[in-house]
Amino acid sequence: MVQVKSFVFNPFSENTYLLHDATGEAVIIDPGCSDKAELAAVESYVEANSLKPVYVINTHAHIDHVLGIAALKRKYDIPFALHQLDEPLLKAVKTYASNYGFHGFDEPEIDSYLKEGEVFQFGETALEIIFVPGHAPGHVAFVNHAQRFVIGGDVLFRLSIGRTDLPGGNHATLLESIRTKIFTLPDDYTVYAGHMEPTTVGFEKKNNPFFR
Ligand SMILES: [Zn+2]
Numbered sequence: 582m583v584q585v586k587s588f589v590f591n592p593f594s595e596n597t598y599l600l601h602d603a604t605g606e607a608v609i610i611d612p613g614c615s616d617k618a619e620l621a622a623v624e625s626y627v628e629a630n631s632l633k634p635v636y637v638i639n640t641h642a643h644i645d646h647v648l649g650i651a652a653l654k655r656k657y658d659i660p661f662a663l664h665q666l667d668e669p670l671l672k673a674v675k676t677y678a679s680n681y682g683f684h685g686f687d688e689p690e691i692d693s694y695l696k697e698g699e700v701f702q703f704g705e706t707a708l709e710i711i712f713v714p715g716h717a718p719g720h721v722a723f724v725n726h727a728q729r730f731v732i733g734g735d736v737l738f739r740l741s742i743g744r745t746d747l748p749g750g751n752h753a754t755l756l757e758s759i760r761t762k763i764f765t766l767p768d769d770y771t772v773y774a775g776h777m778e779p780t781t782v783g784f785e786k787k788n789n790p791f792f793r
């Protein structure tokens with residue numbers, strides 16, 4: 582059984598996810614921790630549940646999803662992986678972070694690249710990596726078939742979709758990603774998005790205003 586713990590961090594109300602299973606191994610996805618209190622929230626959860634974080638992985642590299650990576654890498658001495666096509670976005674964060682009030686962005690080093698079709702494994706849990714560009718050029722999502730959920734980042738939200746007016750965004754590409762990669766999953770799969778509450782593939786296929 583993999584547990585999905587979510588935290589809401591930083592002024593963008595970004596969802597940071599921590600997945601862990603019976604082995605105690607944990608993976609941190611999109612850590613948006615922007616201050617000491619938000620980092621402490623992750624650390625206390627890890628401690629309270631006697632977890633061993635083994636990796637940080639990201640769906641994409643917008644500022645609200647990357648603020649806590651470097652600190653958590655150092656704290657747990659763990660590697661970080663991202664899709665290669667989002668590396669320029671990560672490198673760009675330090676050039677605009679202060680515009681959003683984040684001073685001295687701590688840029689993490691990328692230790693490996695996530696590739697579509699590969700399976701990311703931790704503990705006894707498997708996450709299939711799917712490539713879903715449009716909101717960001719190197720956006721990926723993580724699918725757990727055993728428990729039927731997707732960690733989707735900023736691709737598909739409850740009754741909405743990711744914005745595409747940021748550098749590297751493309752509306753048509755995003756719609757295509759959702760149609761061909763997310764809506765082809767079974768209807769009962771839960772979608773844990775980068776913002777707002779979870780939804781399901783079936784609910785969005787039926788009700789999402791961008792697909793009617
Ligand atoms: Zn984003």
Ligand SMILES: [Zn+2]
Pocket residue numbers: 593595643645646735775776
């Ligand atoms: Zn976001």
